[in-house]
Structure formats: C-alpha cells, structure tokens
Amino acid sequence: MNFLINLALLALVAVVLAAWIALPWQGVLALVVLFAAWMAFTRRGQQAASVTSVGISTLGQRVGSSAVIVVGIAGVVGVLVALLAMGEGYSQTLRNTGTSDTAIVMRGSSASEVMSVLDHDSVTLIPQAPGIAKDAKGQPIASPELVVAANLPLKGGKADDEGSVQVRGVSEQAWAVRPNVKIIEGRNFQPGMRELIVGKGAAKQFAGLEPGRTIRLGSEQWQVVGVFSSGDAMDSEVWGDASAVADTYRRGSSRASVVVRLTDPKAYDAFKAELDGNPQLKVDVSTTLDYFAKQSEGMSKVIRGIGITVGLIMAIGAMFGALNTMFAAVAARAREIATLRAIGFRGLPVVVAVMLETMLLALIGGVIGGLLAWLLFNGYSASTLAAGTVGKLSFELKVTPALLWTGLKWALAIGFIGGLFPAMRAARLPVTTALREL
Amino acid sequence: MKYLHLIWAALFRRKARTILTLVSIMAAFLLFGMLDAVRTSFNQAGQSANGAQRLQTGSKLSFIQTLPQSLESQIAQVPGVKLVTYANWFGGAYQDPHNQVFSFAVEPNYIDLYPEIEVSPAERKAFDDTRTGVLVGETLAKRFGWKVGDKIPLQSTIFPNRQGSKNWTFDVMGIMHSKDKKAGGFYDQLLLLHWKYFDETTPFNRGTVGWYVTRVTDVNQADRVAKAIDAISANSDHETRTQTEQAATASWMKQLADIGLIVGSIMGAVFFTLLLLSGNTMMQAVRERTSELAVLKTIGFSNHAVLGIVLAESVLLLLLGGVIGLGLASLIIPAVSANSGGMLNLPSVGASSWALGLVLMIVIGLLVGALPALRAMRLNIVDALAGR
Numbered sequence: 001m002n003f004l005i006n007l008a009l010l011a012l013v014a015v016v017l018a019a020w021i022a023l024p025w026q027g028v029l030a031l032v033v034l035f036a037a038w039m040a041f042t043r044r045g046q047q048a049a050s051v052t053s054v055g056i057s058t059l060g061q062r063v064g065s066s067a068v069i070v071v072g073i074a075g076v077v078g079v080l081v082a083l084l085a086m087g088e089g090y091s092q093t094l095r096n097t098g099t100s101d102t103a104i105v106m107r108g109s110s111a112s113e114v115m116s117v118l119d120h121d122s123v124t125l126i127p128q129a130p131g132i133a134k135d136a137k138g139q140p141i142a143s144p145e146l147v148v149a150a151n152l153p154l155k156g157g158k159a160d161d162e163g164s165v166q167v168r169g170v171s172e173q174a175w176a177v178r179p180n181v182k183i184i185e186g187r188n189f190q191p192g193m194r195e196l197i198v199g200k201g202a203a204k205q206f207a208g209l210e211p212g213r214t215i216r217l218g219s220e221q222w223q224v225v226g227v228f229s230s231g232d233a234m235d236s237e238v239w240g241d242a243s244a245v246a247d248t249y250r251r252g253s254s255r256a257s258v259v260v261r262l263t264d265p266k267a268y269d270a271f272k273a274e275l276d277g278n279p280q281l282k283v284d285v286s287t288t289l290d291y292f293a294k295q296s297e298g299m300s301k302v303i304r305g306i307g308i309t310v311g312l313i314m315a316i317g318a319m320f321g322a323l324n325t326m327f328a329a330v331a332a333r334a335r336e337i338a339t340l341r342a343i344g345f346r347g348l349p350v351v352v353a354v355m356l357e358t359m360l361l362a363l364i365g366g367v368i369g370g371l372l373a374w375l376l377f378n379g380y381s382a383s384t385l386a387a388g389t390v391g392k393l394s395f396e397l398k399v400t401p402a403l404l405w406t407g408l409k410w411a412l413a414i415g416f417i418g419g420l421f422p423a424m425r426a427a428r429l430p431v432t433t434a435l436r437e438l
Numbered sequence: 439m440k441y442l443h444l445i446w447a448a449l450f451r452r453k454a455r456t457i458l459t460l461v462s463i464m465a466a467f468l469l470f471g472m473l474d475a476v477r478t479s480f481n482q483a484g485q486s487a488n489g490a491q492r493l494q495t496g497s498k499l500s501f502i503q504t505l506p507q508s509l510e511s512q513i514a515q516v517p518g519v520k521l522v523t524y525a526n527w528f529g530g531a532y533q534d535p536h537n538q539v540f541s542f543a544v545e546p547n548y549i550d551l552y553p554e555i556e557v558s559p560a561e562r563k564a565f566d567d568t569r570t571g572v573l574v575g576e577t578l579a580k581r582f583g584w585k586v587g588d589k590i591p592l593q594s595t596i597f598p599n600r601q602g603s604k605n606w607t608f609d610v611m612g613i614m615h616s617k618d619k620k621a622g623g624f625y626d627q628l629l630l631l632h633w634k635y636f637d638e639t640t641p642f643n644r645g646t647v648g649w650y651v652t653r654v655t656d657v658n659q660a661d662r663v664a665k666a667i668d669a670i671s672a673n674s675d676h677e678t679r680t681q682t683e684q685a686a687t688a689s690w691m692k693q694l695a696d697i698g699l700i701v702g703s704i705m706g707a708v709f710f711t712l713l714l715l716s717g718n719t720m721m722q723a724v725r726e727r728t729s730e731l732a733v734l735k736t737i738g739f740s741n742h743a744v745l746g747i748v749l750a751e752s753v754l755l756l757l758l759g760g761v762i763g764l765g766l767a768s769l770i771i772p773a774v775s776a777n778s779g780g781m782l783n784l785p786s787v788g789a790s791s792w793a794l795g796l797v798l799m800i801v802i803g804l805l806v807g808a809l810p811a812l813r814a815m816r817l818n819i820v821d822a823l824a825g826r
Contacts, residue, residue, distance in 0.1 A: 164693065325718070
C-alpha cells in the first residue's frame with residue numbers, strides 16, 4: 001500500500017514537472033490567482049491558510065535548518081542563471097552583429113569569412129547586383145573586406161603569452177554598411193596608411209592597443225590611432241585599410257567577403273538569385289542575420305547544455321537538502337499536526353501548509369540566487385574563441401528577465417518536490433501514534 | 439578504529455536523514471568529479487613526454503598565415519633537430535558542414551614524429567603509395583562507419599579543388615590507433631591526407647604549408663632549437679614563431695575559456711551549500727543524542743574521545759557520500775564520452791582528482807563536525823542527563 005502511494009506520488013511529480021516546464025508566466029499567474037481565491041473563499045482553503053500561518057510563524061525558531069533550503073536553492077539558481085547568462089550574452093553578441101537588411105557574400109563552400117577568398121573580378125562584379133542601396137553619390141553601399149588574424153600579446157599575461165585577434169581590412173563603405181560602428185576615441189585610419197583602429201573589446205583583451213602606440217604585425221609597424229565601439233562582435237576586432245592589410249598579409253587584390261546594405265529586407269531574394277545565377281561567380285549569399293545566428297548556434301547549445309547539466313546535479317543536492325529539512329520540521333511538529341487532525345482538520349490543509357512553507361522558502365532562495373547572479377555577473381565580461389572567427393570574442397554576460405524567470409521556476413520546482421513527500425507523511429501520520437509520541 | 443562500530447551506529451541512528459544527506463553530498467562530489475575532469479583535460483592538453491620533444495613553428499603574424507615550403511630543408515639543418523615535417527589545415531567536414539572532421543594535409547613522414555600513433559606497417563605502406571589515400575583515427579572511423587578500402591567524400595570548408603567544387607574524394611587506407619587511450623584521444627579523431635595531393639588539387643595553396651613540426655634530439659635543447667628556427671626567417675616577410683607543443687596547446691586552451699575560474703566559482707557555490715547542509719545534519723544529530731553522549735561520558739569516555747567520535751562521524755559521512763559521488767562520476771564520464779560519438783572526449787576521474795576530492799571530503803568533514811563536536815565535548819554530564 002505504502003509502496004503504491006509512493007509510486008503514484010512519483011508519477012504525479014513527473015507529470016507536474018513536465019507541465020511546469022511548459023507553463024508560460026501567464027499560466028503561473030492564473031494558477032496563483034486561482035489558488036489565492038481557493039484559500040480566501042472556501043472553507044478548506046481557509047483552514048489551509050490558518051495552518052500555513054501557524055507553520056510560517058514558527059519559522060523563526062528553525063532559522064538554521066530553514067536556511068539550508070534557502071541557501072541550497074539560492075546556490076542552484078545562482079549558478080544556473082550565471083551559466084545561462086554566459087550562453088545568452090555570447091549568442092546575443094553574435095546575433096546583434098547581423099541584420100536582415102545587410103547581406104554577406106563569400107566564396108562558395110566557405111564556412112566563415114576567414115576561410116573565404118574572392119578574387120578581384122568577383123569583388124568588382126558583386127556590387128553591380130540589383131537590390132543594393134545607393135549612397136548620396138549614387139555608389140552602391142557594398143564593402144569588400146579582408147579578414148585575417150594577428151597574434152598580439154595578451155593583457156596581463158607573461159611576455160610570451162600571445163592571443164589571436166581578428167583583423168578586418170575595410171574601405172570607406174564599411175561605415176555605411178554598419179552605421180552602429182562609432183569612433184569613441186582618437187580618429188579613423190587614413191586610407192593607404194599602416195594605421196589601425198581597435199574595437200573596445202579588443203582593446204580590453206590585448207596589450208598595447210591604445211591610440212598612439214605602435215604594434216608589430218609580422219615584421220611591420222602599425223600605429224593605433226583610434227578606438228571604436230559597435231556593441232556587437234565587431235568590438236572584438238581590429239580594423240585597418242583593406243589594401244594596407246592585404247599588403248602585409250600578401251593577399252594582393254583578393255578579399256574575403258563583400259558586405260552589402262540592401263534597399264530593404266525584401267530585396268534579398270532578388271539579390272541572392274542574381275548572384276547565384278551568375279555563371280562568373282561561385283559565391284554563397286546569406287543575410288548577416290542568418291550568418292551570425294548560424295555561427296553562434298553550436299557554442300550557445302554547448303554552454304546551455306553545460307548550464308543545465310550542472311544545474312540539474314546541483315538541484316538534486318538541494319532537493320534532498322530540502323527533503324531533509326522538511327521531514328525534520330514535520331517530525332518536530334508531529335503532535336501539533338496530530339492535534340489539528342484530531343479536532344477535525346482534514347489531510348488536505350496539512351499537505352497544503354507544509355508545501356506552501358517549503359515553496360515559500362524555495363522562492364526566497366530563488367530570488368536571492370537570481371539577485372546574486374544579477375549583481376555579480378550581469379555585464380561581467382568574458383571571452384572565448386568563437387566559431388567562425390579567428391580571434392578572441394569578448395562578450396558580456398546577460399542576466400535577462402527571462403533567465404531570472406527560469407531560475408525562479410527551477411527554485412519552485414525544487415521546493416515542490418522537497419515539500420511534497422514530507423507533506424504526505426504529515427497528512428498520513430496515524431493520529432493516535434503521533435499524539436502518544438513524546 | 440575500535441570505535442568504528444560505535445560511530446557507524448551513531449551515523450545510521452536516523453537512517454532517512456543520513457541517507458538524504460548522503461545523496462546531497464553525493465551530488466556535490468559527482469559534480470566535482472565531472473568538472474575537475476574537464477579542468478584537468480584542459481590543463482593537461484599537450485603535456486605528454488612526446489609532446490615535450492616536439493616544436494611547432496607557425497607564422498609569427500597569425501596562425502592562418504602560411505609559410506613557404508622551402509623552410510623545411512633549412513629547419514632540418516638546425517643542430518639538434520632530429521626530424522621535421524609539415525602540415526596544412528584542411529577544414530574537412532563529412533556530409534554536413536556541421537560534422538567537422540579534424541583533417542590535416544601532411545607530408546608522409548608526419549606519423550614518424552608522433553610515436554603515440556599506431557598504424558600497421560602494411561596500412562602505412564598502402565597510405566604512402568596512394569595519392570588520394572587517407573589515414574583515419576579509430577574513433578572517427580567508428581563515428582561515420584568507415585572501413586579500410588572505403589571511398590569517402592569530404593567537403594573542405596576552406597579549399598575548393600581546381601573545378602571549384604568543395605567535394606573531395608579520398609580512399610581510406612588505414613586506421614590510426616593511439617597508444618595511450620587516456621591522453622591520446624585527439625589522434626583517434628584525426629584524418630590525415632597527403633599534402634602533395636592537396637597542394638596539386640586546390641588552386642589556393644600554391645606550395646605553402648600551415649605549420650612545421652620538429653622533433654628535437656634533446657628536450658633540454660628545445661628552447662635553443664626554437665630560437666634557431668625562428669632566426670632563419672627573422673626580418674623576412676614570413677617570420678616564424680616556434681613553441682613547444684605544450685606551450686602552443688596551453689595558449690589555445692587559455693584563449694578558449696578560463697576554465698579554472700568557471701569551475702572554481704561553481705565548486706565554491708556547491709561546497710558552501712554543502713557545508714551548511716551537512717552542518718545542519720550534524721547539529722541535529724548531536725542535539726538529538728545529548729543524553730546518549732552524556733551516558734558515554736558517564737561510563738568513562740574522556741572529553742577528547744567524545745570530540746573525536748563526533749568529528750569522525752562527520753568525516754565518515756562526507757567520505758561515504760563523496761566516494762560514492764566520485765565513483766559515480768568515474769562511471770558516468772566514460773559513458774558520456776562513448777555516447778557522444780567522439781564529440782566529447784573527457785578523461786576519467788584521475789588520481790589527482792581523487793586525491794583532491796579526498797582532501798576536500800576530510801576538510802569539509804572536519805569543518806562541519808567542529809561545532810557539534812565542541813558542543814559534545816563541553817557537555818556537562820549532569821545537565822545533559824537532566825535534559826537541561
């Protein structure tokens with residue numbers, strides 16, 4: 001009998017968890033309202049409310065053991081939210097880099113810009129396709145760019161510690177294609193000169209990237225003249241004049257990609273069809289939105305997977321901690337609960353009271369964990385070698401409301417399981433035995 | 439030791455509570471085992487005895503820049519160099535661009551520099567004699583179901599062939615096995631093709647090589663040899679940078695992620711929670727047993743013996759949960775690696791992780807037990823028995 005009831009409970013837990021994961025916030029709100037109404041207006045509900053208030057008022061006497069639930073769950077939520085925020089920050093940074101009204105053209109079968117080579121003929125042919133926006137002078141807004149990598153000393157590292165940074169050789173039109181890129185310090189490079197401007201993320205990662213300093217690229221000296229900011233993946237790059245970069249890297253007149261601004265997102269299909277249909281060109285076309293979203297896919301999935309795995313294992317630990325505490329709490333109040341049942345209270349209010357108490361503690365834990373993650377890690381800068389680029393990509397952890405919500409849902413789920421079993425025990429305690437117990 | 443029975447009985451006085459606590463401790467150390475395995479695999483990458491003997495020479499400008507093939511004969515003449523070979527990144531993928539394959543286009547003597555890779559002499563000869571032949575790592579072959587004699591199509595994400603097509607065809611001539619399964623997982627995922635075939639087939643390479651690998655005769659001379667190799671092309675338009683394989687790998691891993699910091703913060707949060715959780719259990723256990731402890735003292739146990747018994751109990755609790763947790767981790771990790779089809783290659787929980795884990799269990803056990811144990815030690819027999 002006992003065994004069957006436990007089995008049924010486990011099945012119930014599985015069903016509730018599955019429903020809970022799928023539940024949007026509106027659903028949760030509706031549940032809360034329904035539950036509050038039940039407590040306020042039905043006889044059973046009022047009983048439950050009064051038993052709950054007795055339980056909660058004695059929480060003060062059990063600070064130590066209640067803290068186990070709160071801190072345990074705060075730990076789970078904090079770590080989970082921080083890890084998910086890392087994945088979120090990474091994919092947002094890459095996704096923000098692309099828009100649906102700019103397109104990137106690369107040589108066919110290139111997985112990323114740095115692997116692509118477009119010869120001079122293709123570079124002159126591509127801007128003639130229809131659908132490209134024109135600037136004030138009537139020139140198509142198309143920016144042929146060269147993407148290479150450079151080894152530079154890392155900030156705060158040993159003398160020999162070098163990292164890789166992505167270097168983009170650009171022309172005037174690069175600014176028209178990406179209006180979000182702004183010089184925030186110093187000035188722009190001069191065409192034809194060995195001058196560089198650095199993204200603010202790259203300036204943070206690598207040593208010697210301040211305006212006025214010179215750095216060595218291979219055997220040549222380049223001067224850093226400015227810092228730019230874009231708020232996306234470009235922040236991790238270093239820009240210079242395309243022909244000067246091509247010279248240093250012996251790339252002649254070839255380029256890696258052509259980035260164009262389309263007249264509007266709808267012009268994309270015609271633009272792509274034209275380039276695909278041109279027998280002189282062997283190129284792949286995609287919107288920059290697609291391109292960068294695809295680049296971020298793999299890594300975001302990995303980070304998310306790690307976050308959820310770590311969160312799950314920690315959640316198991318916290319759940320058993322909660323079970324332990326609540327079983328002890330129920331045992332300590334066995335006589336009180338038995339008395340209530342002896343004077344006519346039914347099992348349900350007792351179950352509700354124990355569960356509400358646990359979930360309240362879990363909620364407090366979830367809020368503390370989420371708050372800690374937000375305080376410590378929102379805007380925290382991290383870096384990795386991103387897929388599809390050849391430099392360190394710096395990004396900021398983003399603790400979004402959606403992630404905090406996920407954290408709270410986890411907290412309540414742990415509280416639900418941690419409270420359910422002790423609550424059932426409390427309700428099924430034989431009244432006579434419990435009363436006789438010292 | 440003679441008190442073990444007593445301690446054990448005390449520990450399982452309340453079975454439900456102890457088991458619930460044990461599961462929490464187990465979860466914490468399971469996580470510790472898995473994360474520490476990741477951290478170790480990051481730290482130990484490239485740190486083999488064979489790796490110490492190998493130098494990698496790449497362009498000083500950046501790793502994507504290629505070097506002239508003519509450098510090979512010059513490097514070979516540097517005193518202290520035993521063997522030199524070169525390779526290019528091929529960027530292969532099978533069927534779908536997402537199925538990336540670690541594929542290098544290499545000079546035939548490449549394998550001679552990697553004694554940790556095992557290929558049967560017959561297969562090696564077949565590979566040497568076949569222009570379109572490839573050698574495939576064991577895990578990689580298993581992942582895609584390739585056998586010796588198969589013709590396999592590969593896409594290169596970087597290099598089209600002369601017809602402008604990204605599709606290349608190769609013949610599997612042999613399977614590579616790595617000798618040391620623990621450290622050499624990477625070689626089991628590798629695909630090697632002929633540099634010559636590669637260079638002749640793609641119009642984009644033009645006789646250049648991605649990097650050189652050099653084996654030195656004496657490990658202690660590695661620094662001198664590295665400097666001598668870099669001196670060859672100093673002030674040319676293709677300056678080089680030579681590092682030991684260890685240093686090169688460590689630098690990549692560091693750029694990929696600061697694993698130490700991430701693992702450290704997670705474990706900090708986990709162990710802080712664990713401290714509180716098991717501390718609570720021990721406090722409850724001692725409070726419940728106040729009268730029993732008083733009886734122990736009455737029958738002649740000294741204050742210190744009682745202190746020791748309670749401390750031993752909490753250390754035993756942590757050790758039990760921790761060892762089960764770490765044991766689970768060492769069972770789970772190989773299973774995960776095997777099921778990921780070669781995508782993940784984690785080392786199992788190593789001796790150093792076990793040692794660190796055991797130290798952590800004992801330290802946490804002592805910390806957790808300290809307060810309750812002191813309380814038990816200071817117990818006044820008369821008060822305790824009277825229930826005051």
